[in-house]
Amino acid sequence: MAAQPTIPRRGLFIGGGWREPSLGRRLPVINPATEATIGDIPAATAEDVEIAVAAAREAFSRDGGRHWSRAPGAVRAKFLRAIATKIKDRKSDLALLEALDSGKPLDEANGDMDDVAACFEYYADLAEALDGKQCSPISLPMENLKSHTLKEPIGVVGMITPWNYPLLMATWKVAPSLAAGCTAVLKPSELASLTCLELGAICTEVGLPPGVLNIITGLGPEAGAPLSSHPDVDKVAFTGSTETGKRIMTAAAQMVKPVSLELGGKSALIVFDDVDIDKAVEWAMFGIFFNAGQVCSATSRLLLHEKIAKQFLDRLVAWTKNIKVSDPLEEGCRLGSVVSEGQYEKIKKFISTARSEGATILYGGAQPQHLRRGFFIEPTIITDVSTSMQIWREEVFGPVVCVKEFKTESEAVELANDTHYGLGGAVISNDEARCERISKALHSGIVWINCSQPTLVQAPWGGNKRSGFGRELGEWGLENYLTVKQVTKYCSDEPWGWYQPPSKL
Numbered sequence: 001m002a003a004q005p006t007i008p009r010r011g012l013f014i015g016g017g018w019r020e021p022s023l024g025r026r027l028p029v030i031n032p033a034t035e036a037t038i039g040d041i042p043a044a045t046a047e048d049v050e051i052a053v054a055a056a057r058e059a060f061s062r063d064g065g066r067h068w069s070r071a072p073g074a075v076r077a078k079f080l081r082a083i084a085t086k087i088k089d090r091k092s093d094l095a096l097l098e099a100l101d102s103g104k105p106l107d108e109a110n111g112d113m114d115d116v117a118a119c120f121e122y123y124a125d126l127a128e129a130l131d132g133k134q135c136s137p138i139s140l141p142m143e144n145l146k147s148h149t150l151k152e153p154i155g156v157v158g159m160i161t162p163w164n165y166p167l168l169m170a171t172w173k174v175a176p177s178l179a180a181g182c183t184a185v186l187k188p189s190e191l192a193s194l195t196c197l198e199l200g201a202i203c204t205e206v207g208l209p210p211g212v213l214n215i216i217t218g219l220g221p222e223a224g225a226p227l228s229s230h231p232d233v234d235k236v237a238f239t240g241s242t243e244t245g246k247r248i249m250t251a252a253a254q255m256v257k258p259v260s261l262e263l264g265g266k267s268a269l270i271v272f273d274d275v276d277i278d279k280a281v282e283w284a285m286f287g288i289f290f291n292a293g294q295v296c297s298a299t300s301r302l303l304l305h306e307k308i309a310k311q312f313l314d315r316l317v318a319w320t321k322n323i324k325v326s327d328p329l330e331e332g333c334r335l336g337s338v339v340s341e342g343q344y345e346k347i348k349k350f351i352s353t354a355r356s357e358g359a360t361i362l363y364g365g366a367q368p369q370h371l372r373r374g375f376f377i378e379p380t381i382i383t384d385v386s387t388s389m390q391i392w393r394e395e396v397f398g399p400v401v402c403v404k405e406f407k408t409e410s411e412a413v414e415l416a417n418d419t420h421y422g423l424g425g426a427v428i429s430n431d432e433a434r435c436e437r438i439s440k441a442l443h444s445g446i447v448w449i450n451c452s453q454p455t456l457v458q459a460p461w462g463g464n465k466r467s468g469f470g471r472e473l474g475e476w477g478l479e480n481y482l483t484v485k486q487v488t489k490y491c492s493d494e495p496w497g498w499y500q501p502p503s504k505l
């Protein structure tokens with residue numbers, strides 16, 4: 001097992017320095033795998049939001065923006081690359097903090113840190129490329145007018161993020177917004193904020209100009225709500241539950257403030273009868289047991305062709321029994337604890353409701369026998385599910401998959417689309433044409449073919465329907481933080497000629 005680190009005691013990161021929260025309150029940090037309190041984080045309130053937003057505004061307009069918001073992208077790229085380098089240098093201690101804070105296996109947390117560094121590097125490249133995209137001419141059907149566009153940073157961004165990938169979800173917003181020239185106030189989830197606070201320490205080490213990134217920790221209603229409704233925040237970027245997303249959107253609407261919303265999901269994985277069963281089983285497991293199913297795009301509804309359903313489920317159970325469920329720091333752990341007692345109780349309730357509604361718990365459904373402390377839930381497979389059951393309709397956000405059989409391709413598509421969500425979807429089949437058809441038929445922002453979950457920083461990420469709108473990652477992620485200005489110039493020696501000039505006396 002990895003050695004337990006000392007949990008750094010941090011304040012709020014505002015204006016390039018650390019501040020105690022105005023009301024002096026702190027929130028406990030609980031290791032969900034042991035239930036032990038391992039540290040605490042500051043609890044920001046509206047007073048702190050005020051100070052953080054002012055710091056971000058001052059940094060945005062400092063020296064007319066010469067050092068940040070209007071500086072060449074190449075200047076900002078230098079800072080983003082320096083942050084990436086520090087993340088890599090500190091990879092093992094950041095991964096350890098992430099695992100202790102969230103309960104995810106250390107191997108997964110290490111992978112997350114690689115993704116964080118790659119994201120900062122990717123947006124460093126895009127910041128540089130932005131310089132070459134300025135002053136793009138617009139083709140016009142006349143000679144006397146010339147137009148071009150400027151891509152400008154949207155301003156001060158409020159960012160509110162969840163706990164399932166604490167530093168990675170924050171990075172998906174911080175890296176592109178800083179690349180664009182915005183300044184930001186980040187409010188990570190109160191359930192897992194440690195690595196985001198360490199990002200503050202890294203910003204200091206790389207000499208990021210004060211106030212460009214501010215990080216305030218605290219509860220949603222106390223710190224998140226005043227941030228989302230603050231009149232001096234130009235845009236709110238949110239990742240979290242659909243319920244909170246609605247609140248954010250309502251608050252932002254009062255100021256006609258743009259929002260991007262990355263919300264929940266109930267994605268389906270469709271498996272046809274022409275597949276290599278074991279290969280497909282492993283993707284089905286990765287789609288729902290990775291990060292204990294606490295993944296917005298988790299393929300939590302498994303649709304099996306009736307001809308292979310029995311054999312598939314037998315193999316799925318056999319493979320699932322083989323998952324190492326343990327303390328996240330144990331070598332080879334593949335399923336850690338869920339993030340908190342609240343989530344643990346919520347997931348158990350979903351399972352008991354499924355049972356009481358007539359579904360069968362084919363495997364799992366309880367706390368593992370060998371782990372009596374910590375918020376662990378066995379990987380759980382639920383069959384005999386009908387489309388009216390809660391387990392089919394609602395996001396569990398835990399290691400729980402529900403299974404249905406289908407006969408035809410159109411039935412599979414209909415079942416997959418039978419949800420208010422529209423984040424992800426996946427199909428496994430050896431028939432390429434069928435996979436193409438299904439990728440077009442699924443009502444979702446992401447489709448995986450012959451896999452589930454691989455995520456690339458270059459490709460757009462986001463959902464339709466109640467999974468939100470806007471796209472993160474790739475060049476779409478940068479556009480989220482840019483506003484396009486049209487500049488039009490009259491360039492003729494002739495007068496405009498609409499009004500009669502006054503007669504000369």
Ligand SMILES: NC(=O)c1ccc[n+]([C@@H]2O[C@H](COP(=O)([O-])OP(=O)(O)OC[C@H]3O[C@@H](n4cnc5c(N)ncnc54)[C@H](O)[C@@H]3O)[C@@H](O)[C@H]2O)c1
Nearest residue numbers: 161162163188189220224225240241244262263264265296
């Ligand atoms: N679409 C995506 O890319 C994506 C990625 C990760 C997670 N998610 C979704 O996130 C959810 C799990 O995360 P969670 O439990 O942290 O979500 P949550 O909505 O409870 O919390 C998310 C963030 O919002 C804050 N918050 C809570 N109430 C608020 C309020 N009234 N005003 C402003 N901020 C408030 C929280 O403090 C936290 O920082 C799941 O539904 C999951 O699907 C989506």
Ligand SMILES: C[N+](C)(C)CCCC=O
Nearest residue numbers: 164294295296297453455
């Ligand atoms: C693709 N990842 C890395 C699992 C991240 C998904 C983000 C949403 O939960």
